[in-house]
Amino acid sequence: MSTPRTVVLVEGHSDRVALHTLAVRGGRDLAAEGVEVVPMGGITNTRAFAQRYGPQGMGLRLAGLYDAGEEDKVRHGLAAAGLGFALEPDGLAALGFHRCSADLEDELIRALGIDAVEAVIEAAGELRSLRLLAQMPAQQGWTRTQLVRRFLGSKSGRKARYAGLLVDALEPDRAPDPLAAVLARV
Structure with a gap:
């Protein structure tokens, strides 16, 4: 370039x-x-x-x-x-x-809504990982949004991967x- x-x-x-x-x-x-x-x-x-x-x-x-x-x-x-x-x-x-x-992830979660974000995670084949995270003692009592935010930051490269997937899932407006x-x- x-x-x-x-x-x-x-x-x-x-x-x-x-x-x-x-x-x-x-x-x-x-x-x-x-x-x-x-x-x-x-x-x-x-x-x-x-x-x-x-x-x-x-x-x-x-x-x-x-x-x-x-x-x-x-x-x-x-x-x-x-x-x-x-x-x-x-x-x-x-x-x-x-x-x-707050940050990029917060913007994307709010724009999509938590149900749609979880649907993207499911379509990416990682809903089981999200559910396992939710069962860990440290995350007991967390909201779905808190869990998803933690999930997105819990593995190297996951934030970038989901940045693209979540943007792709957005309605045009x-x-x-x-x-x-x-x-x-x-």
Whole structure:
């Protein structure tokens, strides 16, 4: 791929999968459009990646997706990379960085509903694993949503796998707002 025109900074691979899957569902090819979605390997790497790709580096347009609990890290990372506007009250959204209410999984579970999420898990052949997790003493009394969230994070690669599967299961008009906003921006 040639140098992109826009880089979307995301925390991890599951965010990348979700954005690409949603774009494909909308008939878009992000790479062909010059958009690269870059997993940073953790939100604490925002400054380094924004410096590399942003105004102090390659001078590319940036956008991003982040979890609500990480907002201060994103603001300060972007500001340290020369995007001081990130510190303004609406600065992140104005720069194209959009917040998930809790995290990507929360957005997808709310958009689909817990019954549909469990149907996706069943179709993927892992409902038995989810049921076994629910029977463990540590999870007694947990809600179905809490169990599903734990399930998604309990095995390497599972978050990314289900990011794609859950996005594929969405009704066309039910895309989570933060994902839709990032794609509208780029």
